[in-house]
Amino acid sequence: MSKATKQFQTEVKQLLDLVIHSLYSNRDIFLRELISNASDAIDKARFEAQSNESLLEGNSDWKIKLIPNKDAGTLTIRDNGIGMSMAEVEENIGTIAKSGTKSFVQAMKDAAAAQQPELIGQFGVGFYASFMVADKVTLTTRRAGDAAHGTCWESIGDGSYTIEDCTKAERGTEIVLHLKEEFKEYLDEWKIRSIVKKYSDFIQYPVCMDITRTETPKGVDGEEIEGAGTIEKIEEQTLNSMKAIWARPKSEVTEEEYKEFYKHVSHDFDDPFKTIHFAAEGTSEFKALLYLPAKKPFDLFMAERKRGIQLYVKRVFITEKCDALLPDYLRFVRGVVDSSDLPLNVSREILQEDVQIKRIQKSLVNKILSTLADLKEKEYDQYLTFWKEFGPVLKEGLHFDYANKEKLQELMLFQSTRTAEGEYVSLKEYVERMPEAQKEIYYITGEDKSSLEQSPLLEAFNAKGFEVLFLTDPVDEWVVQSLHEYQEKKLKAVDRGDVDLDSEDEKKEKEKKQEEAKKEFGSLLELIKGRLESKIKEVRFSNRLTDSACCLVADDFGMNANMERIMKAMNQAVPESKRVLELNPDHPIVKVMGDMYKQNPENSRLLDYSDLLYDQALLTEGTPIKDPLKFTKLVSELMVKAAQ
Numbered sequence: 324m325s326k327a328t329k330q331f332q333t334e335v336k337q338l339l340d341l342v343i344h345s346l347y348s349n350r351d352i353f354l355r356e357l358i359s360n361a362s363d364a365i366d367k368a369r370f371e372a373q374s375n376e377s378l379l380e381g382n383s384d385w386k387i388k389l390i391p392n393k394d395a396g397t398l399t400i401r402d403n404g405i406g407m408s409m410a411e412v413e414e415n416i417g418t419i420a421k422s423g424t425k426s427f428v429q430a431m432k433d434a435a436a437a438q439q440p441e442l443i444g445q446f447g448v449g450f451y452a453s454f455m456v457a458d459k460v461t462l463t464t465r466r467a468g469d470a471a472h473g474t475c476w477e478s479i480g481d482g483s484y485t486i487e488d489c490t491k492a493e494r495g496t497e498i499v500l501h502l503k504e505e506f507k508e509y510l511d512e513w514k515i516r517s518i519v520k521k522y523s524d525f526i527q528y529p530v531c532m533d534i535t536r537t538e539t540p541k542g543v544d545g546e547e548i549e550g551a552g553t554i555e556k557i558e559e560q561t562l563n564s565m566k567a568i569w570a571r572p573k574s575e576v577t578e579e580e581y582k583e584f585y586k587h588v589s590h591d592f593d594d595p596f597k598t599i600h601f602a603a604e605g606t607s608e609f610k611a612l613l614y615l616p617a618k619k620p621f622d623l624f625m626a627e628r629k630r631g632i633q634l635y636v637k638r639v640f641i642t643e644k645c646d647a648l649l650p651d652y653l654r655f656v657r658g659v660v661d662s663s664d665l666p667l668n669v670s671r672e673i674l675q676e677d678v679q680i681k682r683i684q685k686s687l688v689n690k691i692l693s694t695l696a697d698l699k700e701k702e703y704d705q706y707l708t709f710w711k712e713f714g715p716v717l718k719e720g721l722h723f724d725y726a727n728k729e730k731l732q733e734l735m736l737f738q739s740t741r742t743a744e745g746e747y748v749s750l751k752e753y754v755e756r757m758p759e760a761q762k763e764i765y766y767i768t769g770e771d772k773s774s775l776e777q778s779p780l781l782e783a784f785n786a787k788g789f790e791v792l793f794l795t796d797p798v799d800e801w802v803v804q805s806l807h808e809y810q811e812k813k814l815k816a817v818d819r820g821d822v823d824l825d826s827e828d829e830k831k832e833k834e835k836k837q838e839e840a841k842k843e844f845g846s847l848l849e850l851i852k853g854r855l856e857s858k859i860k861e862v863r864f865s866n867r868l869t870d871s872a873c874c875l876v877a878d879d880f881g882m883n884a885n886m887e888r889i890m891k892a893m894n895q896a897v898p899e900s901k902r903v904l905e906l907n908p909d910h911p912i913v914k915v916m917g918d919m920y921k922q923n924p925e926n927s928r929l930l931d932y933s934d935l936l937y938d939q940a941l942l943t944e945g946t947p948i949k950d951p952l953k954f955t956k957l958v959s960e961l962m963v964k965a966a967q
């Protein structure tokens with residue numbers, strides 16, 4: 324292919340711009356990103372070569388080489404990893420294929436300037452960081468095993484790039500950064516040394532550089548020869564210690580090293596929230612270095628997630644994202660597991676079924692859950708920060724990980740009718756502060772705390788002093804289907820079925836009142852039911868309401884308003900389900916309608932009032948009404964009438 328000039332995808336252009344403008348305070352990281360990519364590429368080559376030795380092309384001397392050239396003003400990063408085909412270059416560099424990434428870039432653009440570095444921290448910008456220091460980047464690459472096809476890619480970061488075939492003797496990738504005048508300091512030996520030491524010391528492969536030293540020649544006796552002048556000696560030095568950080572004893576690893584390793588495995592720019600480093604012995608032998616991130620990754624709820632736990636077998640990289648190592652509800656955890664039991668030639672396909680992997684998974688889950696339990700108990704405020712980021716994901720575990728249900732339910736936190744802004748309550752605390760008369764744990768599901776607080780469904784509970792949990796995450800509808808009870812107290816939705824809040828005496832009194840109301844207003848209820856037949860299942864007097872006139876409730880297994888809302892948001896067909904309209908027998912409107920009915924059961928106003936009651940019930944629970952025009956017309960008419 325002759326040289327072609329192509330345009331970066333719009334999102335890439337935007338991303339480049341954002342990187343250059345939001346990460347300027349941390350420019351050194353461009354080198355970390357490129358070394359990290361080079362190391363990943365060697366990992367891949369090393370793994371693929373296990374089943375296809377020809378990929379090695381006779382060279383398994385893995386290496387990342389840094390070549391500063393002061394005369395040319397360039398810094399070169401060269402690796403002998405897997406390399407890329409032309410199609411891969413086009414796919415990986417210059418385009419953003421994943422829709423999630425695109426929307427992330429949009430979110431970044433929309434965010435306030437102060438938040439951008441924080442946001443980009445969750446994302447990782449990799450290769451594009453080069454353009455912070457270079458005004459031209461040339462990438463030459465050749466895929467392992469395909470000696471005939473090299474690719475040369477070049478860009479000045481202005482929105483376009485050129486791409487063409489070329490020859491490249493060695494497999495792997497070479498990136499030449501033509502440094503901007505003001506960043507020539509990155510050619511300095513000591514600057515490069517310090518960056519590698521700080522950010523890339525643990526990289527498993529040697530990061531090498533040729534070092535020139537001037538010395539005076541020495542005689543056979545080892546003494547310097549006087550008057551012989553000086554000679555220049557070039558020797559290749561390895562700049563990093565290459566120690567697999569997870570294999571070292573905890574006491575020897577510094578906080579800084581843990582942090583930098585986290586950034587390498589997670590491609591996150593922020594520090595981790597928590598580091599968990601441990602070794603398991605016995606039936607399953609492995610070392611694990613796990614991290615809980617501080618912020619949720621942008622692709623947490625997307626199917627095509629990029630990162631996960633890396634799997635090594637006896638220090639040899641196997642796969643970048645071993646999903647079988649953790650259940651889905653812990654998908655935000657990053658890090659490395661290095662097993663001593665698995666065979667080196669384990670295939671990625673069998674990992675899903677492997678018993679050793681299952682054992683490791685069990686032990687990782689135990690460790691993560693116990694770390695969280697510990698944190699919750701000893702450093703509650705910190706736990707709360709974590710919960711606000713990852714609580715909705717952790718809750719999925721209640722539905723999917725039955726074996727750990729007991730542990731997981733202790734980790735749950737909720738807002739409630741009794742928590743102040745920013746405060747949460749655990750199930751344990753909830754039960755401890757339940758008044759004696761309260762038998763069940765009450766909850767309401769919905770979109771957010773502030774709208775739920777207005778719900779008429781809470782009136783009777785508030786009047787009794789019974790706390791109600793606010794379940795505001797979409798996953799909560801599934802959570803409550805799995806978490807039926809806690810400490811033998813049943814969980815009960817305030818908008819489902821009948822509520823039983825009263826003592827025996829109170830019940831008797833209410834029943835009496837309801838009987839009387841039924842006698843008095845029974846035919847009115849029939850009329851309302853007839854009018855609203857297509858929308859509701861039944862009309863009855865309520866035990867829930869003290870102030871409001873009416874509300875809608877689901878029966879025990881029916882669909883509530885929140886579930887309908889979630890299904891609609893997911894573009895799913897919402898099955899037809901009618902709910903029950905409950906009326907407050909003490910409300911003046913019921914009395915007024917009763918009188919109207921007695922005077923003239925045919926009064927057409929009664930039908931309008933029935934419609935209004937139904938619409939009111941929808942509005943108070945936050946469900947849009949079907950015919951807002953008719954509603955406003957009726958309200959206006961009534962307002963005029965009331966003023967006459």
Ligand SMILES: Nc1ncnc2c1ncn2[C@@H]1O[C@H](COP(=O)(O)OP(=O)(O)OP(=O)(O)O)[C@@H](O)[C@H]1O
Binds near residue numbers: 404448449451495
């Ligand atoms: N040295 C390299 N050798 C082979 N492939 C590479 C190399 N550098 C980058 N790539 C390919 O280009 C892709 C994009 O790299 P880039 O650094 O932009 O992002 P990333 O490393 O995938 O992730 P992140 O965006 O989180 O940093 C990589 O996933 C990899 O497939």
